[in-house]
Amino acid sequence: MFSIGDFARLGLVSVRMLRHYDAIGLLRPAHVDPVTGYRSYQAAQLSRLNRIVAIKDLGFTLEQVRAILDEKVSAEELHGMVRLRRAQLEAQISADLARLRGVEARLRTIEREGHMRTAEVVLKSVSPIRVAELSARAASYEGEDIGPVIQPLFAQICGRVEAASVRIIGPGLAYYQEESDGSVMVHACLPVSVPPGPYDFDVVDLPGIETAATIIHHGSMEQVGPTFQALAHWIEENGFRSRALAREISLHCPENPDEWVTELQIEVTPA
Template sequence: MFGIGDFARLGLVSVRMLRHYDAIGLLRPAHVDPVSGYRSYQAEQLSRLNRIVAIKDLGFTLEQVRTILDEKVSTEELHGMVRLRRAQLEAQISADLARLRSVEARLRTIETEGHMRTAEVVLKRVDPVRVAQLSARAASYESQDIGPVIGPLFVELCRRVEAAAVRVTGPGIAYYLPEDDGSVMVHACLPAAVTPGGHDFEVLDLPAIETAATIIHHGSMEAAGPTFQTLAHWIEENGFRYRDLAREISLHCPDDRDEWVTELQIEVVPAA
């Protein structure tokens, strides 16, 4: 038998926590001295304590912990719960980091107001191009919604194009089209020497852009806000208006996203 202090040290919990578990009937002492009220525990109770702490740390309430323990969850089931919770936490961390990067990018956009690089904008014609394409839906145009969609799309498209032994003829292209419900259809494309039919990807011809306002963005696309807004200012200041066709051309995509080089293209027409 172990006193409550020794049992707490062995179980890596606090005495206060053990007293609380006793009070709510989650982990009763093996023996309570009727005179002194001194609590004693047995080593075999560490097994229940381990399960209580593990399940509670997965985000369950103590009442839910009690229900789970009463159902006699096996070690294998507990491992499954841990794996599921781990995946949930990793997804939450990823979403929080994406949100943080989005806030930082927005702050950089604010900092660059009044210092737009409009001299770097080039007006040109963009030729039509045949592409292999995969598409998926994103919740919005926000980077934390677009990023988790466009990245895996390109990975999967590259895999399928390589498996089909199709020759890629140019850098990757991304474009986005709004849906009626406010979501965005994300399109990942690879210029390719390919004929339609018989593929597990779409084959289509992206039309020419007769007049495109273009600019080179250096860095991750999560930080592209200032560059897009530079284009917006240039379009307005030079007597053009935006049309509904915009593309991102991945000119250089190393592992370090801060080293990415992307050409942003927006179709424009005279405002008058």
């Protein structure tokens, strides 16, 4: 048998923690001296201690740990719980990093106030275009909602168009439609010249835009805020109002997002 100090060291926990587990009935000592009150533990009890610590570190309360242990969870089941928790933590980390990048981008936008790129805005007409298209719904127009939707859509439409042996005749583009509930329909498109047919994607004719205020954005779309705001300032200063969400034309889309080149197009009319 081992003293509480030795057992704590072997189990890589604190004596205070073992006393707490004893107090709540989660891990009782194998023996308690009736005179001194000294606690003693057996090596076999390390198995339960390992399970307690592993399940607790997955984010469960001690009461939940007790319930799980009472169900005699196997090592295989614990591995399954770890895999699930890892996926949850990775998703949370990804969301937190995206939120941090959004804050940093917003700060850069604030820093550039008063130095907007309004001189780079070009007013032009946009011709109608036929596209192969896949669509999905995003919770909102915020970057953290759009990104996880648009990126898989483009990967899917590229794969499906290639599998159908349909020739792409121009740069990919995205456009968005606001829904009455505040969500946004996201459309990932590739220009094609084929008639509508039995494809596993839609073939859609996008109407032309008589008057579009356009600007070129360089870099990741996570950093598009200042470019959008320069476009907004130009639209207001030149007596126009916007009529729809922007189209985004992917003029250059290498593997490194910092090297992307995207044209933003917003339909405008005189105010």
